[in-house]
Amino acid sequence: MGAPATPVVRSRVHTTDPDAAVSHLQGFTRFRAGPIERRGFALSLTSALAAGLGVSHLRHGTRMEAQAEPTPALTAVERRDGELTVDAGGGEIDVDLVLAPHWSRYASRWAGYLRMTTLDLAEVGRVGAEVSGLDPEDVRFDAVTPLSAARARYWASLVDHVERDLLAHDELMALPLLRQEARHRLIVGALAVFPNSTLEHHTDRGxxxxxxxxxxxxxxxxxxHAGEDITVTDVADAARMGPRGLQAAFRRHRGQTPLDYLRRARMEHAHRELRAADPxxxxxxxxxxARWGFTNAGRFSVAYRRAYGCSPVETLRR
Structure with missing residues (x-):
């Protein structure tokens, strides 16, 4: 599949109409706005959206309040200037960085300059499952504030990097692997910065x-099951993830595909059998x-010599 014609969708909105501003902000989550001071109101919103991720900058001088529904995406909001408070059921808190709840309703109040980073929740679940061993539906965030001030600073620098060095360049974002890299970095960062169910599992099981x-x-x-006729789908089912996710995980962590590993495992079984065989x-x-799935004798011999430094015939005759 080729790169999308427009890898990054960029938009810019400026309005002095509070009703229009509310309409634009509803794109992040559905909310009921509180009273807005209309005199002198102005809102500027710039966004860069790619597959599964987005970074937006929101500026306005008039305070806004909202009773919001759970967000449809994982949405991290940074206060760059002004004020930002949130109440997710435990009382109102003043924050510099907050994870807008996608698991419950919440109230918020803000003014000044905010940066909002959005990530696809299904993709967050997939990556969280990959790094922790949990099922994707068990990857859950359960608090709105970061684990520490140091991690909050890390998040800000991470978004700076992705936005400046990747998202700002259509040429780079047109490359599927770099789009995936940008999204993956932000998801892994979010999993490290905000309290969630993968942290304990990643520490204990990894x-x-x-x-x-x-x-x-x-x-x-x-x-x-190396001696059986298994497919990548069979392996992915056993790993409890999708075939594409499994392929990506193997490339990232092992520099090979699952089938590369399976062929190497079968080669090792063939090697052991040849050593034990009686010509x-x-x-x-x-x-x-043939018992291990190698039907082309020439290719088997070449691959065997590359792996073991001798021909399969030499191993059989030892």
């Missing part, structure tokens, strides 16, 4: 190898190779 549990499940399945009893390289 300690042994540093790899996501999804990859470990996939590897265990392929090792156990005087009728065992042949072709029979062993």
């Amino acid at each position: 300690r042994d190898t540093g790899e996501p549990a999804t990859i470990r499940r996939a590897v265990e399945f392929m090792d156990a 005087t009893g009728g065992d042949t390289v072709g029979d062993v190779a």
Whole structure:
């Protein structure tokens, strides 16, 4: 599939009409606005939206209040200047960085200059599952404030980087891998900055190898079923994620595809069988190779020599 014709959709709005301003802001979440001082009101909103992510800048001098519905995206709001308060049920708090609740209604009040970063919730669930081993539907955020001031500063610098070095350049964002990289960096950042269900699982379950549990499940399945006619879909089902997500996870963490790993596992089984085989009893390289899915003798021999430094015939005759 080729790159989209317009990889980043950019928009700019300026209005002195409070009703028009409310209409534009409803794009972030549905809300009921409180009374607005109409005299001197002005709003400027600039947005850059790509597949699964967006960064918007909101400026206005008149205070606004809202009773909001849960957000349809994961939305992190930074106060760059002015004021920002939120009440998600525990009382109103003054914040510099807040995760607008996508799990409950909330109230907020703001004025000045805000930066809002949005991420697709389904993609957040997929990446969260990849790094933690949870099912995507179990990836949940449960608090609106960051884990620490240091992590809040990290979030600001991360969004600065993605916005300046990737999102600002259509040429770069036209490349699917860089679009994916921008989105992935922000999602992983959000998982590290805001309290959520992946943190404990990532710490406990990822300690042994540093790899996501999804990859470990996939590897265990392929090792156990290497002698069977299994597909990437079968492996993805065992890993509890989609085939495309599994492919991306293997490339990111192992620099190979799941099928690359499966072929290498089958090659190792063939190698062990050749070492244990008895050529005087009728065992042949072709029979062993075929049992492990290698039907082209020439390609098998080349791949075997690359892996073990000798030909399969030499191993059989030792």
